[in-house]
Amino acid sequence: xxxxGFSFSLSQLWQVAGGQIILLIAGLLLIFVDLWLSTDEKxxxxxTMGWLTALSFLVALKYMICTxxxxxxxxxxxxxxxxxxxIFVSAIVLVAGIFASLMSIGYLRNNKLVxxxxxxxxxxxxxxxxxxxxxxxxxMMFIALEVMSMxxxxxxxxxxxxxxxxxxxxKYFLLGSFGSAFFLFGVALMYGLTGTVxxxxxxxxxxxxxxxxxxxxxxxxxMLMSGLFFKMALxxxxxxxxxxxxxxxxxxxxxxxxxxxxxxxxxxxxxxxVTFTPILAHSGQxxxxxxxNLAALAVYWKPLLWWLALxxxxxxxxxxxxxxxxxxxxxxxxxxxxxxxxxGILAANDEGRMGVLFYLFAYTLxxxxxxxxxxxxxxxxxxxxxxxxxxxxxxxxxxxxFLMALFLVSMAGLPPTAGFIGKFYLFxxxxxxxxxxxxxLGIMTCVIGAxxxxxxxxxxxxxxxxxxxxxxxxxxPSMIALIAxxLGIMYLGILxxxxxQVANAAQQGLAMVF
Amino acid sequence: xxxxFWVFASMSVLAGLFTIAARDALPSAMGLLTVFIAxxxxxxxLHAPLIAIFQVAIYxxxxxxxxxxxxxxxMAPGERLAAIQANVSYRGAGALLGLCLIGLIAVGTKGVSxxxxxxxxxxxxxxxxxxxxxxxRDFLLHFEVVSVxxxxxxxxxxxxxxxxx
Numbered sequence: 001x002x003x004x005g006f007s008f009s010l011s012q013l014w015q016v017a018g019g020q021i022i023l024l025i026a027g028l029l030l031i032f033v034d035l036w037l038s039t040d041e042k043x044x045x046x047x048t049m050g051w052l053t054a055l056s057f058l059v060a061l062k063y064m065i066c067t068x069x070x071x072x073x074x075x076x077x078x079x080x081x082x083x084x085x086x087i088f089v090s091a092i093v094l095v096a097g098i099f100a101s102l103m104s105i106g107y108l109r110n111n112k113l114v115x116x117x118x119x120x121x122x123x124x125x126x127x128x129x130x131x132x133x134x135x136x137x138x139x140m141m142f143i144a145l146e147v148m149s150m151x152x153x154x155x156x157x158x159x160x161x162x163x164x165x166x167x168x169x170x171k172y173f174l175l176g177s178f179g180s181a182f183f184l185f186g187v188a189l190m191y192g193l194t195g196t197v198x199x200x201x202x203x204x205x206x207x208x209x210x211x212x213x214x215x216x217x218x219x220x221x222x223m224l225m226s227g228l229f230f231k232m233a234l235x236x237x238x239x240x241x242x243x244x245x246x247x248x249x250x251x252x253x254x255x256x257x258x259x260x261x262x263x264x265x266x267x268x269x270x271x272x273x274v275t276f277t278p279i280l281a282h283s284g285q286x287x288x289x290x291x292x293n294l295a296a297l298a299v300y301w302k303p304l305l306w307w308l309a310l311x312x313x314x315x316x317x318x319x320x321x322x323x324x325x326x327x328x329x330x331x332x333x334x335x336x337x338x339x340x341x342x343x344g345i346l347a348a349n350d351e352g353r354m355g356v357l358f359y360l361f362a363y364t365l366x367x368x369x370x371x372x373x374x375x376x377x378x379x380x381x382x383x384x385x386x387x388x389x390x391x392x393x394x395x396x397x398x399x400x401x402f403l404m405a406l407f408l409v410s411m412a413g414l415p416p417t418a419g420f421i422g423k424f425y426l427f428x429x430x431x432x433x434x435x436x437x438x439x440x441l442g443i444m445t446c447v448i449g450a451x452x453x454x455x456x457x458x459x460x461x462x463x464x465x466x467x468x469x470x471x472x473x474x475x476x477p478s479m480i481a482l483i484a485x486x487l488g489i490m491y492l493g494i495l496x497x498x499x500x501q502v503a504n505a506a507q508q509g510l511a512m513v514f
Numbered sequence: 515x516x517x518x519f520w521v522f523a524s525m526s527v528l529a530g531l532f533t534i535a536a537r538d539a540l541p542s543a544m545g546l547l548t549v550f551i552a553x554x555x556x557x558x559x560l561h562a563p564l565i566a567i568f569q570v571a572i573y574x575x576x577x578x579x580x581x582x583x584x585x586x587x588x589m590a591p592g593e594r595l596a597a598i599q600a601n602v603s604y605r606g607a608g609a610l611l612g613l614c615l616i617g618l619i620a621v622g623t624k625g626v627s628x629x630x631x632x633x634x635x636x637x638x639x640x641x642x643x644x645x646x647x648x649x650x651r652d653f654l655l656h657f658e659v660v661s662v663x664x665x666x667x668x669x670x671x672x673x674x675x676x677x678x679x
Contacts, residue, residue, distance in 0.1 A: 024662065031669075079655050117673045124666045131659060140656055147663045154670030216625070 008077045016076035019064040019090060020131050026056030027123040034116050043109050049116040050105035050477065053123055054098050060130075061094040074512060078198045079137045084509030085357075088502065089266030090130045092361050096259035097126040099368040099485065100251050102477040107251045107375050110472035111159070118158060125151035125255070129263035133270070136513050138187040138197040138224075141267060145183065145231070149176050152260060156248040159381060168247025175240040176230065183227025189220035199275045200288075200513060206275070207293040218300060221276060225301070228271070231264035234308050234342065235315040238335050245331030249381060253327065254371030257334040258364040265341060265360060269353065274513055276301060277348065282511040298348075305346040306438060312339030313445040321452050327374060327385050329452060330367075333411060336449055337363055340426050343442060347429040353507035355425030358500055362410070362418035362492055369485035370407040372478060373400050379472040390456060392465030400471060403482055405457045410489045412453040413446055418492035425500070518559055526552035537594050539585045543578065550574040562640040 014021065030052060037045045064087050075081045101122060108114060128147030135141045153176065157169030191197055193216050194205045211217055229237040245253045273279045276297045280288040316336030323329035337359075344356035377393065377400060378384050394401040410417035423446065430439045492499055526549050533545035550573045557566040598604065649657055 077655070115673070117669060120669060121666070121673075124662065124669075127662070128666075137656075139653070140659065143656055143659050143663060147659065147666055150663060150666045150670060154666075154674060157674060160674070 012076055015067070015069070016074070016082050017080050017131075017134065018067065019060045019094075020080075020127060020134065022060040022063055023056065023123055023127040023130065026053070026060075027120060027127060030056075030116075030120050030123060034120065037116075043114060046108050046114050046116055047105050047477075049119045050101050050108075053101040053119040054477075056123065057094045057097045057101065057126065061091060061098075064090055064094070075136060078201070079140050080131075080134045081136045081513050082134065083512045084506040085270065085513075086134045086266070086509075088357055088506035089133045089262055089360070092262045092266075092357075092364055093126055093129045093133070093259045095361075096255060096262065096364045096368060097122065099364075099372070099481045100255040100259070102481040103254075103368070103372045103375065104251045106472070106475040106478040107249060109475065110375070110379060111249070111381050113158070118155065121151045121155050122255070125155065126259065129259055133263055133266045135267075136199050136270075136274075138190060138199065138202075138271075141271070142180070142184055142187055145180060145267075148260065148263060149180065149231075152252070152256060155252045156244055156256070158249050158252065159247075162247070162381065164243075164247035164382070165249070166247075168244040171240050172244040179227050179230025179237070181227075182223050182230070186220045186223030186225075186227060189216060189223065193217060193220065199271060200280060203275050203280055203291050203294060204288065207278075207291045212293060212296060221297070221301070224271060225268070225304075228264055228268045229308070232261060232268060232338050232342075233335055234338055235312040235335065238312075238315070241335055242328055242331045245334070246325060246328045250327065250371050250375035250378065253331070254368045257330075257371075258367050261334070261338065262360045262364065265338075265345075265356065269345060269356065270510065270513070272301065272345070273348075273353075273510055279511050280513075302346060302348075305342055306435070309339050309342040309346055310438060310441060312336065312342060313442050314339075317445045317448040317452075321448065323452075324386050324388075326387065326390065326456060329456075330370060330374070333449065333453070334367065336445065337411070339445075340423060340442065343430045343435075343438065344426045346435065346438075347426075347433045349429055349433055350504065350507060351425065351432060352429035353510070354500060354504045355422065355429050357503035357506055358425055358496070359422035361499060361503070362422040362489065365485045365488045365492070366407045366410040366417075366419055369403065369482055369489070370411065372482050372485070373404040373407065375472070376400055376474055376478065377404070377469065377471050379470050384469045387456065387459050388466050389469050390459045391463040392460070393469060394461035396465070396469075397471050400474070401460045403486055405460060406486055406489065408453040408456055410493070412450040414450070416490070416493040418489045418496070421493055421496040519556070522552045522555040522559070526556070537596055537599075539589055539593075539595055540582070542595065543581050543585060546581065547574055547578050550578065560640075564640065564642045564645050567642070 030049065033052065034049065037048060064082075069082060074083050101119060104118060104122070108118060125148055128144050128149075128151060132141055132144035132148060135144055153169055153173045156172050157166055159165035187197065190202060193211060193214065194202050196202060196205065206212055206217060226237065230240075233241045245257065248256065276294055278292045278294045280291045313336055316332050316334075316339055320329050320332035320336065323332060341356050341359055344352040344359065346352070347355075374385070375381075377390070377397065384390075394405075406417070410419035413419045413423040415421075427439050427443060430442070529545050529548035529552060533542050533549060536542040536545055550569060554566040554569040554574070557563075557569055
């Protein structure tokens with residue numbers, strides 16, 4: 001009892017959680033860099049911090065993608081895993097982080113917010129998201145979820161003199177804590193029933209015996225899932241989304257809608273499939289053969305996701321139609337996009353999971369891009385966000401308007417953009433599993449969605465301007481990020497096979513989490 | 515007849531009643547303190563000394579001090595709770611919530627007693643040193659990540675609360 005030998009070596013830790021360690025070191029170093037730079041000219045200071053943040057994300061991304069691993073090195077003491085699925089979702093989060101840090105340089109300058117705690121919190125938010133996605137342990141998931149949420153709560157309130165930002169952040173904090181409490185309650189129940197917090201062991205214990213019939217397991221499952229639904233912002237767990245997305249700094253809104261959502265979807269897929277479906281039986285390991293019994297649980301979660309997908313798509317798209325503020329409209333549209341992705345999870349086949357991963361990546365590019373243009377047209381937060389302000393901007397700011405139009409066309413799901421391919425994969429997967437009615441209704445909501453996306457483009461190009469709008473200065477970092485996002489969307493729209501194959505390999509890695 | 519249990523259980527219930535019935539805020543807070551300490555006694559009886567220590571240190575120590583500070587800052591000297599206590603709708607809502615809570619606890623206890631049968635405790639159960647052992651071996655990584663969580667909360671707290679940075 002008293003020997004304190006560690007059950008893992010430092011090289012193992014580096015092998016599995018290296019990306020996290022890089023981000024942690026970067027976060028701690030940035031605190032000191034911030035102190036050291038504080039004598040400099042303020043705007044340069046922010047630019048340096050932004051570039052360093054982007055660089056550290058890039059290093060972590062390079063490390064996570066390019067390190068070869070053998071099958072025995074995937075899991076670290078039942079807490080963290082580095083199978084391809086986690087790496088893919090982490091890569092999405094890191095890409096969103098790179099976009100956010102590059103655009104934030106211009107954002108902070110335009111809004112005269114020259115405090116660089118922003119970037120430190122951004123690094124820790126990305127760190128928390130990646131730690132959450134990599135964990136295979138319910139308790140670690142919860143702690144990492146809190147690291148992520150805590151950083152994002154503060155970032156949402158970053159505009160200290162703006163009432164909307166403060167109000168949104170407080171709502172986010174209260175409802176987010178409420179959601180986390182559900183998750184924690186689910187963890188406690190699961191631990192009480194099975195005696196372990198590791199998700200593969202839970203799957204083994206549940207499939208082995210009488211617990212499968214126990215109502216306690218269903219309650220625990222419902223609580224774990226509803227805790228994550230809050231973060232994924234599915235209807236009816238979406239109440240916080242519009243206010244928070246409207247009030248937060250534009251780049252942080254983009255970050256929340258992409259990185260935080262990707263993290264939540266990633267951990268939801270991992271938790272749902274590994275713990276409550278027979279996916280581990282595909283690994284061919286004899287000790288997981290019994291998990292085929294878990295297929296019995298599908299009668300409980302499938303109808304739930306069916307209805308959630310339906311109402312999420314409908315409410316998100318219908319309410320977005322009546323919005324006058326473009327930022328708020330994008331908030332509702334992000335709810336609708338979450339609905340499309342639930343379709344892929346519901347399909348529960350290879351194509352569905354691949355589709356969700358592909359869509360998350362494409363959505364990250366188009367959403368970060370859209371919020372990037374939005375902040376630039378805005379000039380200063382909240383100055384020009386309504387549809388009226390967008391009237392006739394196509395001639396005054398042709399490049400920005402063209403990019404906005406491209407990102408919105410991609411969100412509407414029109415070819416030849418990544419948004420079309422992503423929706424195609426998701427709906428194809430649902431139809432393959434026989435969800436014809438849901439797929440048909442979903443496609444109908446896409447058409448509703450196309451109306452409000454194309455309305456913005458109509459405003460940009462075909463209406464006379466009603467008032468003078470002065471866009472902010474477009475800096476080099478924002479330009480790089482926007483062009484990269486636009487090229488990515490076009491590339492994925494024309495040649496999607498490369499990413500689709502990677503996503504398919506990633507979702508197969510889900511069976512290897514042990 | 516378990517004398518130890520009955521002494522502390524009745525103490526906590528009576529102190530709880532006193533807490534909600536007291537006409538002044540400060541004695542009410544002291545009633546709450548008694549509830550916390552009586553509960554700590556019950557935890558000791560359940561072979562959970564560490565929880566008892568936490569109960570005294572965190573609840574009776576830190577949280578109650580916070581409550582007393584709030585009373586100090588928000589209530590004028592001599593102000594009494596009587597006006598608030600006389601409000602019928604508050605009382606009605608409180609009674610309703612209380613009944614719901616009792617119902618929930620009853621259902622929960624029944625469920626737990628069905629799931630968990632009486633078991634003999636393993637050797638050294640609830641021993642503080644065993645907690646430490648778990649924390650620094652099986653849950654070492656969790657422990658470390660919690661420190662990151664606290665760091666993030668610290669940075670965020672300083673940014674949000676300080677007027678002039």
